[in-house]
Amino acid sequence: MADKVGSTRDGVYRSDANRSGLDYGTEAGLLGEPAAPIIDAHTHINGRAAAAIWARVADLYGIGRVYSMTRFPEVEAVQEVLGDRVRFLAFPDWSNPDAEAVHRDGYLSVIEAYRERFDARVVKFWAGPGLVDHAGGDPDDLIEFDSPWRVKQAELATELGMMFMVHIADPDTWFATRYADGAKYRTKAAQYVSFERMLERFSQPWIAAHMGGWPEDLDFLDGLLERHDNLYLDSSATKWVVRELSVQPRERVAAFFTRWRGRVLFGSDVVTMDAHLTAEVDGALSIKSEQASTEEGAFDLYASRYWALRTMFETYYEGESPIVDPDLAMVDPVRFGERDAPVLRGLGLGAAVLADLYCNTAIAVVERWCAQG
Numbered sequence: 071m072a073d074k075v076g077s078t079r080d081g082v083y084r085s086d087a088n089r090s091g092l093d094y095g096t097e098a099g100l101l102g103e104p105a106a107p108i109i110d111a112h113t114h115i116n117g118r119a120a121a122a123i124w125a126r127v128a129d130l131y132g133i134g135r136v137y138s139m140t141r142f143p144e145v146e147a148v149q150e151v152l153g154d155r156v157r158f159l160a161f162p163d164w165s166n167p168d169a170e171a172v173h174r175d176g177y178l179s180v181i182e183a184y185r186e187r188f189d190a191r192v193v194k195f196w197a198g199p200g201l202v203d204h205a206g207g208d209p210d211d212l213i214e215f216d217s218p219w220r221v222k223q224a225e226l227a228t229e230l231g232m233m234f235m236v237h238i239a240d241p242d243t244w245f246a247t248r249y250a251d252g253a254k255y256r257t258k259a260a261q262y263v264s265f266e267r268m269l270e271r272f273s274q275p276w277i278a279a280h281m282g283g284w285p286e287d288l289d290f291l292d293g294l295l296e297r298h299d300n301l302y303l304d305s306s307a308t309k310w311v312v313r314e315l316s317v318q319p320r321e322r323v324a325a326f327f328t329r330w331r332g333r334v335l336f337g338s339d340v341v342t343m344d345a346h347l348t349a350e351v352d353g354a355l356s357i358k359s360e361q362a363s364t365e366e367g368a369f370d371l372y373a374s375r376y377w378a379l380r381t382m383f384e385t386y387y388e389g390e391s392p393i394v395d396p397d398l399a400m401v402d403p404v405r406f407g408e409r410d411a412p413v414l415r416g417l418g419l420g421a422a423v424l425a426d427l428y429c430n431t432a433i434a435v436v437e438r439w440c441a442q443g
């Protein structure tokens with residue numbers, strides 16, 4: 071399989087999601103059926119037309135069920151398009167003009183609404199150093215992960231029979247650049263101290279997104295998973311995870327996924343929206359038109375994430391990722407240009423480990439949780 075991957079490449083840049091002119095439709099066929107039907111535990115599916123394009127990509131790449139953080143006003147449309155295939159997570163309403171309410175009292179009613187109207191069983195917490203800039207007002211009462219507001223939200227989630235997903239930290243590349251002011255943003259390790267207290271305080275399952283926020287440090291993740299039986303990770307944030315897992319020795323990374331089978335879920339962090347299908351929205355240039363502005367562009371954007379993750383997990387591919395990664399130039403502008411990409415190194419995981427990663431763990435943790443009461 072590995073030698074076939076990438077064989078449709080014509081070398082002609084199409085977009086930031088397809089630097090080398092891959093035919094992602096044909097590529098899906100070359101990868102073949104996954105070891106098990108994939109449950110994508112972490113996406114943001116929005117837009118009726120975009121959801122339909124996502125479904126086409128998902129069919130090609132063997133993605134069955136999807137868990138989505140869909141903006142509240144778009145949930146019904148997405149549900150109409152995807153039917154039983156999609157389940158929804160409660161997540162903060164970033165569009166709330168009252169910025170201070172988003173992660174504080176405003177989130178309580180949002181959690182309740184997702185639970186009552188759309189049967190959401192997972193509450194997503196967004197934390198990490200970015201809150202210093204995005205919390206609205208004085209961020210002091212939100213900085214610690216177990217701050218009173220978040221405990222209140224977690225208690226409500228517990229009452230409503232919900233489990234958790236959390237974004238706890240950002241890439242090391244960001245701590246080296248935009249969060250270089252340590253007094254303001256604190257160290258990466260500091261973000262985890264109060265998170266570990268919450269893991270002990272609330273015993274339901276927690277999914278720490280983006281390889282727990284620390285794909286750069288598998289030794290740290292080993293410790294975190296050893297200390298907390300109720301902690302799971304997802305593989306979402308394709309660019310970040312591909313970049314950082316690919317620079318580490320293949321054997322080390324493969325051993326991690328093998329040791330922690332049953333604790334890591336497949337997630338892509340694919341974001342879809344109708345703004346990807348057009349260059350203009352209401353006469354103004356769409357802010358998302360840079361990512362994609364046509365149906366073909368949106369198809370490539372969504373497919374690129376599944377291509378990269380499946381190629382990394384399943385094959386022995388070794389070559390440049392087809393996805394532009396701006397973090398490279400952000401950290402090292404001398405060595406890297408704006409449209410460069412990191413090496414993607416295949417892990418060649420075995421079928422049984424892949425089946426756990428792709429669906430068994432999600433079934434045991436999330437689907438079972440959703441099925442109760």
Ligand SMILES: [Zn+2]
Pocket residue numbers: 112113114306339
């Ligand atoms: Zn996400």
